[in-house]
Structures are given as structure tokens and as C-alpha cells.
Amino acid sequence: MIGKRVVNVGIDLGTSRSVIACDNGVRTYLPSIVGYPKDAVSKKMFGRDIVFGDDALKHRMSLEIHRPFDKGMLKIAQDLDENSQEYKTAIEAARSLLKRLIEIALEAEPGGTGANVLVRGVLGAPALASRKNKKAMLEIARGILDDVMYVSEPFAVAYGLGLLTNAFIVDIGAGTVDLCRMHGTMPTDEDQITTMKAGDYVDQIFFELLSKKYPDANFTVNMVKRFKEENSSISHHGDSVFIELPVKGKPVRHDVTSELRAACKAIVPDIVEGIRKLIASFDPEFQVHLKENVILAGGGSQIVGLKKEIEDFMRDTLGYGKVSRVEEPLYAGANGALMLCRDMPDEYWHELKTKVVK
Ligand SMILES: Nc1ncnc2c1ncn2[C@@H]1O[C@H](COP(=O)(O)OP(=O)(O)OP(=O)(O)O)[C@@H](O)[C@H]1O
Ligand SMILES: [Mg+2]
Incomplete structure (x- = not known):
């Protein structure tokens, strides 16, 4: 050595x-x-x-x-x-x-x-x-x-962001969403929650909703995943989105606006409940610092409108919330x-x- x-x-x-x-x-x-x-x-x-x-x-x-x-x-x-x-x-x-x-x-x-x-x-x-x-x-x-x-x-x-205290990390991956509150020490089990509804779950829901709406179209989970990555949004202000899917071998345009939004939204309830739990069980004097600094990371943090959706929820249930996203989610x-x-x-x-x- x-x-x-x-x-x-x-x-x-x-x-x-x-x-x-x-x-x-x-x-x-x-x-x-x-x-x-x-x-x-x-x-x-x-x-x-x-x-x-x-x-x-x-x-x-x-x-x-x-x-x-x-x-x-x-x-x-x-x-x-x-x-x-x-x-x-x-x-x-x-x-x-x-x-x-x-x-x-x-x-x-x-x-x-x-x-x-x-x-x-x-x-x-x-x-x-x-x-x-x-x-x-x-x-x-x-x-x-x-x-x-x-x-x-x-x-x-x-650690990479230099946020060792007064911060709340939400890492939205494919298999899991990992939530963690940072308060100046190495986080323990009590500081963290993992939920299983992440990117793969969005793909699954999107696939199921499309299969139901367009039973004649032919597609795979992998195809809808790629489409999701280019168009993901839960914002109500965006344009309609269309995907070309083969029907009996011929490509046909399908409107998937509401299905994509519903699928992306499906991961939100567990995330916001996790945020609420970890903040509510924290020392009340310091809760405000966590609320002020919720950071989204991971590929799923790129869903358009997610930041605002979480902020709205935090305002309703916790009185206040400020959410941002890391520069390099992946x-x-x-x-x-x-x-x-x-x-x-x-x-x-x-x-x-x-x-x-x-
Ligand atoms: N623009 C996008 N909008 C929404 N989701 C996206 C976007 N880009 C990537 N994703 C999703 O992010 C997930 C991958 O993110 P990431 O690389 O952080 O996960 P991972 O680290 O592989 O998974 P895990 O942390 O669960 O093991 C996939 O589900 C992918 O479809
Ligand atoms: Mg990951």
C-alpha cells in the first residue's frame, strides 16, 4: 500500500x-x-x-x-x-x-x-x-x-451542498424517495424516511392509465418512461402533450396530458406526508429552519411544478415552506x-x- x-x-x-x-x-x-x-x-x-x-x-x-x-x-x-x-x-x-x-x-x-x-x-x-x-x-x-x-x-x-444543518433533503430517485432532515450531526434513523413511490411508480401509473384509455395502442413501460422524462409536469398551465404510439403498426397521436399529470402527481402525497412527519417531530424551536430550506434532488426532482406543489402543501399543513432544487439533480x-x-x-x-x- x-x-x-x-x-x-x-x-x-x-x-x-x-x-x-x-x-x-x-x-x-x-x-x-x-x-x-x-x-x-x-x-x-x-x-x-x-x-x-x-x-x-x-x-x-x-x-x-x-x-x-x-x-x-x-x-x-x-x-x-x-x-x-x-x-x-x-x-x-x-x-x-x-x-x-x-x-x-x-x-x-x-x-x-x-x-x-x-x-x-x-x-x-x-x-x-x-x-x-x-x-x-x-x-x-x-x-x-x-x-x-x-x-x-x-x-x-x-454533504455535497455543504448543508449540514437547517436543511431538509428530498432525493427523488427511480426506486425510492429518501427524505432526511439535517441538523448539524450525522443523521440517525429518526431523521430519515424512505418511501417506495418514486420514478418507477410514476412510470407504472402512467403506463396503466394509458393502457386503460388507449387499449388499441401498443407500447411498453420503457417507452412511456422516456416520454415522461421529456415532458413531465404537474403544472396546470402547460400545453397539452401528445405521444405517438403504434396502433396496428401505424403511429397515431394520442393526447396524454391528464394521464401524465396524474402519474407525476401520484408520488406527491407520500413525499409531503414524509416532510410533515419529520418536521412535526422535530424540536419546535428549530422547525422553522427546516421549513425554510427544503431541497429537492434526484432525477424525479425535474418534474415541472413539483416545487410549487410541495410549497402549497407545506403552506396548508405546516404554515410555511420554501422549496428549491439542486443544480445537478443526477x-x-x-x-x-x-x-x-x-x-x-x-x-x-x-x-x-x-x-x-x-
Ligand atoms: N425530466 C424528468 N422528469 C421526471 N422524472 C425524471 C426526469 N428525468 C429523470 N427522471 C426520473 O428520475 C429517476 C432517476 O433518477 P435518479 O437517477 O436520481 O434515480 P436512481 O438514483 O437511479 O434511483 P434510486 O435513488 O431510487 O435508487 C427515473 O425514474 C427517471 O425516469
Ligand atoms: Mg438515487
């Missing part, structure tokens, strides 16, 4: 995309999808054993597709059967994904291989992760990161994890290592 250069990395292994930010300047992401060629023909076509991210999505017909963090698998408190094939496959897919991200990061090192480099990483995990989930995350990083530490995802966001978690990684003193990492080994 002596003489090795340390590369710090912040990693946000997300349900939908996995993001890495490194202090050697690399910052990138991959959709959290891993594809294995289905047979010898597809293996020859790809020229490799594993296909990642957008490539995997594009060629999904000839690949066996795995989304290791889908539906909270590996991430959210649930009864994991560590001997099941499903668990083993998810771990393997997650490891491949992390390994690929680290490879990309190390390509920027002199020589392009990362030889003589020590990779130190901070990994974000949802607040709801159980001991078993944390063990799973540890297993994912084993042999890929030399040193690793876990923090809750919204805490990483807060990178906020990884950026914060990287800063934390850099700021941790060497002794801390050493101590951690002895703890992990135990």
Missing part, C-alpha cells in the same frame, strides 16, 4: 442509473443495467461477455438483462435469501456494474490501468437499508474498492459522496478497515 496514490471516488448505485464522481476528474454514469449475451451468436456479435448501460438496453433482444437494484433488491430492507439464485445473480450484476465504473475512472490514470493506485470509495445507500442490505453492498464492493464506507443517500446530497449524490471521501482523514479509513475485517 505504501507508495500508492489514492484515488477518491463517490458512488451512487441507483435503481435507474449508477453515478461515479472521482477526484481525478472523471464523472460519468451508466444506466443500472447489465446484459449477458443469450447464446454463442449474440456473444460473437458483441465480442464480449457483458454489455452495460445504454448498449445493453439497445440490444436487449439478444441479451439476458439484469437490473440489480430494481424494486429495492439489494438496497431496501427486505428478507433477502442469500442462498437464492436471484440474490447471487443480482450481486454478480451489481459487481460487474461497479467494476465497469471503476475501470472507466481508472482509464484516466497514467497508463490507463490504475496500477499503483488505491481506490477509496464512499457509497450511497437508502436510509431503509437493513443490515443484510448493507452486507450485500459490502459484498458488491469487495475486491473492487480498496476502502469503502457507506452513507445514506440524502446525507451524501446534503450528480448531487455522487458529488457529495466524493467530497466526503476526500474529507475523511486517513486514520478514519484505517479504523474502518479493521472494523470491516471483523
